[in-house]
Amino acid sequence: MRLQFCGGARTVTGSNYLLDTGKGRLLVDCGLFQGSKDLEERNYKGFDYDPKEIDWVLLTHAHIDHSGLLPRFCRLGFHGDILATKATVDLTNILLPDSGYIHERETEWENKKRRKKGLFEVSPLYTAEDAKLVEKHMVGVEYDETIQLNRYIRARFRDAGHILGSAMIELWVTDGRKEIQFVFSGDIGRKRMPILRDRTDIPAADVLLIESTYGTRLHEDQETKTSLLARIVNQTMDRGGKLVIPAFSVGRTQEVLYFLNQLLKEKKIPKTPVFLDSPLAISATEIFRAHPECYDEEALSLFQAGDSPLDFPGLVVTREVEDSKRINEMKGPAIIISASGMCNAGRIKHHLRHNLPKQQSTVLFVGFQAEGTLGRRIRDGASSVRIFDDEIEIKCNVHSIGAFSAHADRDELLEWYDGFEKVPERVFVVHGDEDVSVRFGEILSEHRKGVQVEVPRPNQSVTLEMPRTTTVAFAESHPADSMRSDLAVQERQLQKRCRGVQTAVRKMDEEIVRWAESTESLDEMLDGFAVVADDALREMCQSVEDALRSLGMTLSKLLADHPECDEQVRAKALEIFFGSSKQLKDAMELLRSQLVSELDAVGE
Numbered sequence: 322m323r324l325q326f327c328g329g330a331r332t333v334t335g336s337n338y339l340l341d342t343g344k345g346r347l348l349v350d351c352g353l354f355q356g357s358k359d360l361e362e363r364n365y366k367g368f369d370y371d372p373k374e375i376d377w378v379l380l381t382h383a384h385i386d387h388s389g390l391l392p393r394f395c396r397l398g399f400h401g402d403i404l405a406t407k408a409t410v411d412l413t414n415i416l417l418p419d420s421g422y423i424h425e426r427e428t429e430w431e432n433k434k435r436r437k438k439g440l441f442e443v444s445p446l447y448t449a450e451d452a453k454l455v456e457k458h459m460v461g462v463e464y465d466e467t468i469q470l471n472r473y474i475r476a477r478f479r480d481a482g483h484i485l486g487s488a489m490i491e492l493w494v495t496d497g498r499k500e501i502q503f504v505f506s507g508d509i510g511r512k513r514m515p516i517l518r519d520r521t522d523i524p525a526a527d528v529l530l531i532e533s534t535y536g537t538r539l540h541e542d543q544e545t546k547t548s549l550l551a552r553i554v555n556q557t558m559d560r561g562g563k564l565v566i567p568a569f570s571v572g573r574t575q576e577v578l579y580f581l582n583q584l585l586k587e588k589k590i591p592k593t594p595v596f597l598d599s600p601l602a603i604s605a606t607e608i609f610r611a612h613p614e615c616y617d618e619e620a621l622s623l624f625q626a627g628d629s630p631l632d633f634p635g636l637v638v639t640r641e642v643e644d645s646k647r648i649n650e651m652k653g654p655a656i657i658i659s660a661s662g663m664c665n666a667g668r669i670k671h672h673l674r675h676n677l678p679k680q681q682s683t684v685l686f687v688g689f690q691a692e693g694t695l696g697r698r699i700r701d702g703a704s705s706v707r708i709f710d711d712e713i714e715i716k717c718n719v720h721s722i723g724a725f726s727a728h729a730d731r732d733e734l735l736e737w738y739d740g741f742e743k744v745p746e747r748v749f750v751v752h753g754d755e756d757v758s759v760r761f762g763e764i765l766s767e768h769r770k771g772v773q774v775e776v777p778r779p780n781q782s783v784t785l786e787m788p789r790t791t792t793v794a795f796a797e798s799h800p801a802d803s804m805r806s807d808l809a810v811q812e813r814q815l816q817k818r819c820r821g822v823q824t825a826v827r828k829m830d831e832e833i834v835r836w837a838e839s840t841e842s843l844d845e846m847l848d849g850f851a852v853v854a855d856d857a858l859r860e861m862c863q864s865v866e867d868a869l870r871s872l873g874m875t876l877s878k879l880l881a882d883h884p885e886c887d888e889q890v891r892a893k894a895l896e897i898f899f900g901s902s903k904q905l906k907d908a909m910e911l912l913r914s915q916l917v918s919e920l921d922a923v924g925e
């Protein structure tokens with residue numbers, strides 16, 4: 322069995338681990354490298370493996386440094402499933418197209434310069450269109466549910482308490498007699514973060530991959546964090562300046578909103594306009610509101626009482642570019658939350674250009690700033706920085722509050738590591754700057770003696786042996802187990818088809834709206850509508866037919882292989898079929914209600 326560290330080794334970004342079990346190949350995460358030019362060039366280098374030969378991707382969470390290369394990966398011919406929690410699926414479905422759009426824009430900008438210099442043009446890493454490919458592969462799973470990938474591999478997603486939907490992944494691989502347990506920590510959250518539940522303690526592992534972003538640092542405690550935030554808000558408002566907070570669209574933005582809401586309620590900060598200026602963060606905030614199943618008790622009770630923890634009077638969301646520009650023309654104090662979190666792209670750059678030279682303004686960092694990013698240079702005290710080809714002087718106040726980090730600090734990582742009752746035989750320290758990972762590796766070795774702790778190098782691969790002690794029953798000798806795993810695979814396929822139908826419905830809806838807007842005569846509109854509807858329906862029927870055919874094939878194969886399981890197989894197959902029928906019915910119902918409201922609108 323071979324484990325390769327294709328990314329996220331001796332660097333924070335680009336998480337990408339390949340596990341070749343001999344019984345199937347899987348990736349954990351497929352993230353984008355972010356930071357210095359050298360690092361970002363690695364995104365273009367191509368993968369260390371052929372995406373066509375990978376069977377599954379298990380995605381720990383939606384952050385781009387874990388998911389951001391999936392569009393390229395899928396475009397290169399991956400045809401398996403990408404498994405992630407349901408909230409992660411929703412978040413990824415908005416984050417990746419946005420990332421594709423950013424790549425397109427940046428390439429346009431770059432090509433403009435290249436044309437002037439007579440250089441050849443370059444193409445984007447991937448486009449928004451490529452990003453849409455990923456959606457088709459996504460399969461949403463529940464926390465704590467055991468998923469049989471095939472007869473030899475099973476996985477379980479556990480809450481990592483890092484961002485909405487974030488997970489640690491437990492993975493078991495068996496060769497029939499022995500079994501080995503992997504734990505991929507993903508990004509580990511802090512305890513007592515607002516909205517989210519605390520990360521899960523995992524009792525056992527043979528092989529552990531542990532993140533080390535803050536492996537050598539300690540964060541301020543949660544109380545200090547809110548009082549620091551209050552002080553920085555008050556000082557900036559007193560000076561009449563603007564407080565600019567670069568924040569990741571997912572996670573940090575919602576946390577900052579949550580605390581601003583709290584401080585306002587407690588009257589610890591004055592009423593000030595708060596602008597949430599990032600279309601993506603606005604969409605992400607909507608997804609937060611749609612997934613109360615991920616909330617902790619406090620957020621859940623607020624939610625059930627009808628009080629959204631992410632909404633307050635004075636909060637202005639700006640989707641349109643024009644509204645965004647107007648924020649900087651506005652006189653007087655304000656709070657501006659905008660993306661990207663490391664200031665590499667997005668609207669935040671405009672806000673920085675306006676506010677960095679102003680003594681009365683403040684830039685407040687609440688997230689990790691990777692080496693080589695614009696955010697890191699500002700935070701480290703540069704006297705000027707380049708933004709859009711202009712040299713901008715920095716005269717404003719610069720602060721950072723580490724406690725907003727969605728990552729556990731050194732002590733919290735050790736506390737989680739202590740949760741293992743069965744000490745892992747091998748530990749690999751990943752997802753950290755090189756010096757931090759190396760130091761954290763030493764800390765882990767001192768902390769628990771006798772564990773083999775390694776800090777893998779980029780692209781390094783290691784061979785893993787099955788543990789000598791564990792013995793499990795041979796899967797193939799249990800027909801019921803293998804039957805269950807075959808049917809589980811089938812169930813996921815069917816689920817995916819149902820989503821295909823939902824996508825077709827959505828596409829049809831968009832087309833209809835487009836038709837309605839661009840067509841003047843009613844006859845023409847009806848003709849167009851008929852064509853669109855016909856196409857969509859055909860696509861949907863095809864999807865369902867394919868799914869049923871493959872379910873039927875699996876069924877007859879299972880019955881032939883295991884005649885003794887006849888009853889169970891039939892019962893399970895019917896269960897899967899009815900489950901999927903319900904999803905299809907829901908999709909049709911959605912279509913019907915959309916149609917009705919569309920027609921009502923035309924009637925008015």
Ligand SMILES: [Zn+2]
Nearest residue numbers: 382384483508
């Ligand atoms: Zn993350």
Ligand SMILES: [Zn+2]
Nearest residue numbers: 384386387508
């Ligand atoms: Zn990460």
